[in-house]
Amino acid sequence: xxxxxxxxxxxxxxxxxxxxxxxxxxxxxxxxxxxxxxxxxxxxxxxxxxxxxxxxxxxxxxxxxxxxxxxxxxxxxxxxxxxxxxxxxxxxxxxxxxxxxxxxxxxxxxxxxxxxxxxxxxxxxxxxxxxxxxxxxxxxxxxxxxxxxxxxxxxxxxxxxxxxxxxxxxxxxxxxxxxxxxxxxxxxxxxxxxxxxxxxxxxxxxxxxxxxxxxxxxxxxxxxxxxxxxxxxxxxxxxxxxxxxxxxxxxxxxxxxxxxxxxxxxxxxxxxxxxxxxxxxxxxxxxxxxxxxxxxxxxxxxxxxxxxxxxxxxx
Numbered sequence: 614x615x616x617x618x619x620x621x622x623x624x625x626x627x628x629x630x631x632x633x634x635x636x637x638x639x640x641x642x643x644x645x646x647x648x649x650x651x652x653x654x655x656x657x658x659x660x661x662x663x664x665x666x667x668x669x670x671x672x673x674x675x676x677x678x679x680x681x682x683x684x685x686x687x688x689x690x691x692x693x694x695x696x697x698x699x700x701x702x703x704x705x706x707x708x709x710x711x712x713x714x715x716x717x718x719x720x721x722x723x724x725x726x727x728x729x730x731x732x733x734x735x736x737x738x739x740x741x742x743x744x745x746x747x748x749x750x751x752x753x754x755x756x757x758x759x760x761x762x763x764x765x766x767x768x769x770x771x772x773x774x775x776x777x778x779x780x781x782x783x784x785x786x787x788x789x790x791x792x793x794x795x796x797x798x799x800x801x802x803x804x805x806x807x808x809x810x811x812x813x814x815x816x817x818x819x820x821x822x823x824x825x826x827x828x829x830x831x832x833x834x835x836x837x838x839x840x841x842x843x844x845x846x847x848x849x850x851x852x853x854x855x856x857x858x859x860x861x862x863x864x865x866x867x868x869x870x871x872x873x874x875x876x877x878x879x880x881x882x883x884x885x886x887x888x889x890x891x892x893x894x895x896x897x898x899x900x901x902x903x904x905x906x907x908x909x910x911x912x913x914x915x916x917x918x919x920x921x922x923x924x925x926x927x928x
Contacts, residue, residue: 617661617668617747617883618694620738620766623723623755624652626678626685626702627908631709635717643708649908650685651705653752653780656869658691660876660898660910666884668876669694671741673734673755675724676701696737700724707868707908716866726757734758735765744774747883751780751875760788764795776882779834780875782806790833800834801875807839815839818847818856822928825849836888838878838895840871846899847928848892854928857892859900859919866906873902873911893923 627650630643650659658670671694674683679695679702686693703723709716726734742748748770750763759765763785770777778799779789786806789795807824808815815821818841825837826849836850845858877898881891894916901915 616745617658617666617749617879618741619654619658619661619668619670619749619751621652621654621670621672621752622734622758622762623753624650624655624672624674624679624682624702625705625720625723626682627651627705627707629707629709629906629908631711633710634712635708635710635715647908648681648685650682650689650691651908653872653875654749655682655686655691655752656872656910657749657751657876657879659686659689660869660873660902661880662689662691663910663913664877664880664894664898664916665913666876666880667692668880669741671696671738673698673724674702675699678702678704694737694741696734698724698726698730705908707866709866709906716868718868723755726755731758731762735769738766739769742770742773742775746770746773746775747778747879748775749778749780749875749879751778751872754781754783754785758785760784761792763789763797764792767792767795767797770798778875778879780871786810793832796832797834799836799838799878800828801838801840801871801878803840803871804842818844819928821847822849822854822856826854838892840874840899845896846874846892848888850888853888855889855892856926856928857896858924859896860922862900862904862919864903866909867903868908869905869910870899870902874899877911877916889925893925894920897923 878895901911
């Protein structure tokens with residue numbers, strides 16, 4: 614079994630296309646659509662696979678689109694553990710306006726969960742998680758799941774001797790704050806999530822670093838990574854704070870940058886790399902992802918071209 618397990622509870626079948634220009638009322642002639650398996654943890658596993666690693670994708674699937682998503686994962690060589698649901702997996706549509714160089718993203722709703730399905734999920738995860746695994750819970754939480762699911766998963770991984778990286782948001786993340794026994798090993802937040810939790814703007818690298826250190830000190834997570842967009846990422850853990858950034862790159866699409874980061878970061882840690890190594894490859898993968906089109910992830914050639922150009926600073 615691979616030592617990385619990604620968990621995606623609200624996946625999406627990603628469809629991307631483009632038009633000359635987006636206009637109301639007109640019938641818009643689109644380019645041939647591209648289909649990709651989507652959702653946070655799914656993309657993390659795909660990024661790891663692209664970078665030469667191995668990860669199993671535990672993914673909740675429903676209906677015909679769920680079957681399509683599973684087939685796309687298989688085609689990319691990503692092993693999957695499907696958790697089958699009634700209903701239909703979400704469809705996410707990305708439409709690029711070639712004239713304006715903008716992108717529009719439309720996300721449809723997915724299946725709703727109930728208490729019985731939630732209990733079955735925990736039982737399945739209990740069977741899937743093994744000692745020494747690096748587990749990644751990434752992406753939005755579907756309606757019907759209890760808000761304390763991240764706390765439950767944190768306690769489950771701790772009991773199994775596994776490592777948990779959490780990359781989620783909203784009430785599910787906020788509920789974790791109230792559970793002092795549930796401390797994830799790594800918590801990743803983007804800039805908007807960080808400012809919501811901080812309750813005020815984080816206008817400088819030092820302010821971001823101070824907030825990350827405060828989260829570690831208050832046991833919100835053992836290690837915190839805060840994303841800063843083109844300014845890189847800040848990592849804080851006990852006794853160490855780092856900032857990593859790549860040179861500026863051309864931005865084609867921001868979709869998949871965070872998932873590419875988490876994939877590269879987790880792969881590095883799972884194969885014995887230290888915090889600096891993981892942060893360095895993570896920011897290189899995130900920058901590489903924004904250089905790719907539509908819903909595409911990081912391309913290995915771009916990642917390894919950027920890697921020696923990453924600047925790491927101790928704060």
